[in-house]
Amino acid sequence: MSLGTFLRYxxxxxxxxxxxxxxxxxxxxxxxLRDTAARIAQLTERAAFADAKAELSGGLPRRMRGDRSGEESLRHGERIGPYLTRLRGLAFEQGSRVRCRQSAAILRERRTSHARL
Structure with a gap:
């Protein structure tokens, strides 16, 4: 990778x-340039980690509520705290995955566009 700086006074x-x-x-x-490459690698790794966590815990809320829908489980379930906590954790990992991938893509794009300048 290279970077050029061109000035006009x-x-x-x-x-x-x-x-x-x-x-x-x-x-x-x-x-x-090194810091950007390292940050992209960190974001990519974190997105993969979030994928794995979401995959592992994705079915747990369904198993916790059994045959009930999410709304029925909230209305009539005996213990909704763990269910809500698991849903929140799943939503966090899914959001984290999206943010990490978007950020890494933007950094790659910026690095490429700066290299072309």
Whole structure:
């Protein structure tokens, strides 16, 4: 992967300011690119973890309520706390999976578009 920076100076001040700043820029950019790759890997791993947790616990609310619908279970069930807790956990993992995948996709897109600039 590579990154290019192209500047056009609108004012004379830019000619004097950029040379010292370019040294800082050259020092920071490789770390930013590495950090982005690491973050994408973390997000991808977290999405896979959320998939596994959702898969493992996905059928549990159904087993907890038996033949009843979700609404019937809430209206007539003896213990609804564990059922609601399990539903909330499942919703959290599903949402986490979506957010991680979206974030990783956006970072990949940004990394690719910056590399083309």
């Amino acid at each position: 609108d004012r004379r001040l830019g000619h004097g300011v950029w040379p010292p700043l370019s040294a800082v820029h050259r020092r920071l950019v490789p770390g930013l």
